[in-house]
Amino acid sequence: MRSIVNEQEEIIAYLKKNRNSFEQKLLNEAVNVKDKIDEILRIGNIDLLNNAFKIVTYVVEQQDEELVAFARQEGIAWATHSLTLGLKLEWVQAIRRTLWVFLRKYGEEKGIEVDQDYFFDMEKKINDRIDQFLNHFFIRYSTYKDELIDQQKRLVENLSVPIIPITSSVCILPLIGSIDMFRTNILEEKVLLEVGRLHIQTLIMDFSGIAEVEMDVVDHIFKMIDGTSMMGCKVVITGLRPEIVRQMVTRGLSFENKAETKVTLQQALKKYIQYDDLNKEIKLY
Numbered sequence: 001m002r003s004i005v006n007e008q009e010e011i012i013a014y015l016k017k018n019r020n021s022f023e024q025k026l027l028n029e030a031v032n033v034k035d036k037i038d039e040i041l042r043i044g045n046i047d048l049l050n051n052a053f054k055i056v057t058y059v060v061e062q063q064d065e066e067l068v069a070f071a072r073q074e075g076i077a078w079a080t081h082s083l084t085l086g087l088k089l090e091w092v093q094a095i096r097r098t099l100w101v102f103l104r105k106y107g108e109e110k111g112i113e114v115d116q117d118y119f120f121d122m123e124k125k126i127n128d129r130i131d132q133f134l135n136h137f138f139i140r141y142s143t144y145k146d147e148l149i150d151q152q153k154r155l156v157e158n159l160s161v162p163i164i165p166i167t168s169s170v171c172i173l174p175l176i177g178s179i180d181m182f183r184t185n186i187l188e189e190k191v192l193l194e195v196g197r198l199h200i201q202t203l204i205m206d207f208s209g210i211a212e213v214e215m216d217v218v219d220h221i222f223k224m225i226d227g228t229s230m231m232g233c234k235v236v237i238t239g240l241r242p243e244i245v246r247q248m249v250t251r252g253l254s255f256e257n258k259a260e261t262k263v264t265l266q267q268a269l270k271k272y273i274q275y276d277d278l279n280k281e282i283k284l285y
Contacts, residue, residue, distance in 0.1 A: 008060055008061050008062070010106075010110075011060050011103070011106055012057060012060055012061065014102070014106045014109075015053070015056060015057075015060075015102060018102065018105075019053065022053075022098060022102055023049050023052075023053075025098045025101060025102075026049070026052060026094055026095060026098045029094035029097050029098055030090050030091050030094035031090075032086075032087060032090055033048065033087050033090055033091045033094070036087060037049070040083060040087075043081050043083070044077055044078070044080070044081035044083060046074075046077055046078075046081075046083075048091060051070075051074065052091070052095050054070060055067070055070070055092070055095055055130075055133060056095065056099055058070065058129070058133075059099070059126060059129040059130060059133075060099075060126075062125065062129070064129070064132070067129060067132065067133055068132065068133075068136050070133075071132075071133045071134075071135075071136035071137040071140065072136055072137070072140040074088075074137050074140075075136070075137045075138070075139070075140030075141035075142075075144060076140060076141075076144045078137075078141055079140075079141045079142075079144040079145040079148065080144070080148070085138070085141070088137065089134070092130065092133065092134055092137075095130070096126075096127070096130050099126065099130075100126070103122075103126075162174060163190070163191070163194045163198075163200075163203075165198060166269070166273060167273060168199075169199070169200065169201035169202060170200070170201065170202045170203075170204070170272055170273055171194070171198065171200045171202070171203050171204070172203075172204045172206060172265070173191065173203060173204065173205045173206065174206045174208075174209060174265075175187075175205065175206065175207055175209060175210050176209035176210070177209070177210065177211060178210065178211050178212045178213070178214075179210060179212075179213045179214065179217055179221075180214050180217065181214065181216065181217050181220070184217040184220045184221065184224075185220070187221075187224065188220060188223070188224040188227070191203070191224055191227075191228065192224070192227050192228065192231070195228050195231050195233045196231060200228075200233050201232065201233060201234065202233070202234050202235075202236060202272050203228060203233055203234070203235050203236070204235075204236045204238060204265065204268045204269070204272070205235060205236070205237050205238070205259075206238045206239045206265045207237065207238065207239045207240050207241070207244070208238065208239025208241070208264070208265065209239070210239075210241065210244065212243075212244070213244055213247075215247055215248070215251055215253070218248065218251075218253050222255075222258055225255075225258045225259050226258070234259075234260070235258075235259040235260075236259060236260045236261070236262060236268045236272065237255050237259045237260070237261045237262070238261070238262045238263070238264055238265045238267070238268045239263075239264060239265060240261065
């Protein structure tokens with residue numbers, strides 16, 4: 001008896017010879033992916049048809065290392081461009097079905113008779129490798145997606161606490177949007193780190209861009225100010241809106257004895273920055 005799985009070179013040659021028919025059958029099998037071929041190529045520069053033939057080649061030739069490496073590469077590409085996992089699963093399953101169709105055609109054209117043992121051996125080798133591709137693809141997709149989310153989270157955290165050096169000892173922290181508990185925790189951690197790293201002596205926190213502050217987090221802001229004070233840094237609060245002040249007064253909260261307050265950022269800059277000193281700082285840069 002002859003075995004299809006032992007005729008790797010002939011099978012690959014047969015698939016290459018009938019590649020157009022193979023690809024057409026594959027597209028017919030993957031109904032939902034068929035209309036997304038061009039879009040996926042445009043978005044992620046991912047050529048699904050060429051990649052499908054690459055997968056088939058690795059599977060038939062039992063190139064496990066190359067198959068795993070390609071699965072991981074594909075996982076990164078799909079995660080990077082946020083492509084739908086459902087489409088990928090449908091596509092790979094369509095590759096599986098199409099490959100079996102052409103293996104059968106190959107056997108029929110060659111007049112190969114395959115006994116039961118050979119068939120199950122072939123089924124295990126082919127399907128296990130396609131499953132292996134899917135497993136490594138999904139694992140790499142998931143881990144890389146998590147890495148991207150972490151990177152984006154760190155970027156958001158940095159953007160949400162933009163400490164701007166004005167001189168070697170004075171920095172501005174302009175706050176924009178709303179301050180909730182999550183952002184307050186980021187604020188506290190980043191401010192204390194930067195005070196120590198930059199040796200900030202005066203930190204001007206400008207609230208003029210703050211639409212609202214959850215009163216439950218004001219206590220954490222107080223603690224942050226206490227922390228900066230312990231590190232030898234003075235905090236100046238500017239731009240508090242009347243509605244925020246009203247809420248604080250109603251709850252008996254005040255920045256008195258915690259930080260100096262100024263109506264505007266310009267007033268604070270005028271007090272804490274001498275223009276001669278500022279000019280010297282600029283020349284140093």
